[in-house]
Amino acid sequence: MSEKETALLQRPAEPEHHGTEYLEAQFAQHDEAPAAEAPAVAEAQPEQPEDARLNSLSGEELAIELVNAIESKDTLRADKLNAIASHKIMEMVTDPSYDTKDADGEYETKLTNFHAIVQELLETNTDAPVETPAATVEETPEEQAERAALTSHFGNALQQFKIPEQADDIVVTAPEVASTTPEASTVELGVGAYVSFEGREGFVQDVFTNGSGDVMFEILDTSGELFFARKENVKDLDADEDDAEALVAAPLEATPVEAEVTDSSEVTEADAEKKSRVERVKDWFGKNKEAHKDKFSTAYWAARFSTAWNSMLDYRTNEDMSDAEIDRIRNINRKSFIIGSAAIGVLGLIGLGVSINESINADTAPVGNADGLGALAPDPNSLEATAAANAAAEAAQHAAEAEAATTALFDIPRGQGGLELFKNLGIDPSQWAANAPNFPSMFPNDFVAMDGGGVGIKHSGWISPEAQEFIKSLR
């Protein structure tokens, strides 16, 4: 670890913050040079034609491009090309069609080969830019012989780096099979079945018939979001054990409810719902609490500094920057990373129907009590402070909270479907099937007719008062 990195790790809380002007400037810079310094493959900007061209280059062509970038001192481009090469090698050695028992070792070897080639190209080319490996001029016979040997070496090394082309070289993986094979889509499926639809996978939560007479599935996908699909369009992944065995094994644990499922044929709707939301939240924290707390541990950041492959903190830094500027950008990166981590965590909870800001928590407490789990662990001090003397006020408050909880059910969490909304409100699910087809025209700001023929809620958050009133009238 460099002195600078050590200093950053040991630095106390930095009082300064970076305002929008600075960030906007950073974003502008980012726009001008997308992906150049991005950690590995991920880049939010749309791929540009130049990016597409670079991504399509062979290993040899990439090496030549990289040499040109280095010789023209274009650091950003060089970083980008290095990232592309690194990723392509990683993709190759981890591709199922590539026969290796040691992908990590193979990756290192090929990356070393690639860099050796680049280095040799740099050493054999004194004038930039390089057109081809054979572009050197005025060679002596000895130099020609050396280049011939070198070219041969390049050929062997680059052959190893050859990226598999299209489908001929690539084994179709289970997810692709699942999302593109329509056969067997109409086998007997029901609540609890593990299915896929247009690449999304999840468990069937409910089956109903829409206004057009189509049998519809309400499906909870592996990210916790609900969606609808016609029965005829979904694929039963449980039926394809050979193709999807490994794939199914992981999503079975997608949510705590599904984690208990071992035989979908035995699953009933009651089974799927037997775990309360409170338990789901507890499970979620059980699996993710340490990861979130880690974002504030010294060891976590020290590991990132000491891990050579991880350049996340150095995103958007370059050699021309001063140490102070690099530190400042690292701090922004750290802050953005933490905000992004928090955002993913928050959405994970919202996917379970829970807002972490639940003092505001209309969902959690009623569900916990209704499930007979008792009151959520209260803070003893808080209980003492509000005990007997405030009993009357407490009762009034509970009544208000109960009303607020009912009203709050119209504050739709991301991914909640209309059927779930009706159930939460205590409305017979058949009412949803009977009324939903009219909702997109009655309340176009709140409901949408989906491609699959179902009706979905158009947005998270509060639905319109008009829609609320109408739905309440169905109770």
Place this chain on the structure above:
Amino acid sequence: MSEDDQLIAELEIQNLAPEAQQRVLDALRLQIGEALVSGFDEAQLAEYQAIIDNDTEVITKWLADNAPDYKNTVAYEQLSEGYDGDPESVSPDKVFAYMAWVEKNSPGLAETVARVKADVKANIDSYK
């Protein structure tokens, strides 16, 4: 399934080596954060910086103003569990605030995360 495992499945990068997976997830979190940060003003950024830097005064005030009953939530209950034995002693109030603040201050949170995820996935897919 942990949050990371779920993201790996969503992005369909199960076949990548663990290091490469971690890089993608790091980049995803960083880019989601950047997308959200662009919607915050200076005061908000300063407040969040103070929270993640464990400024207890700011944390206490923010929680009192925005989530006064936070100690009665399942989330806080879970975060507090085992705190005494936590070698890093990361305050449960801080971890709660670090998430609650983002939820409270990011009106387009779900859409932003979905958009960045889709971009990242499209980018990954373009390499396949």
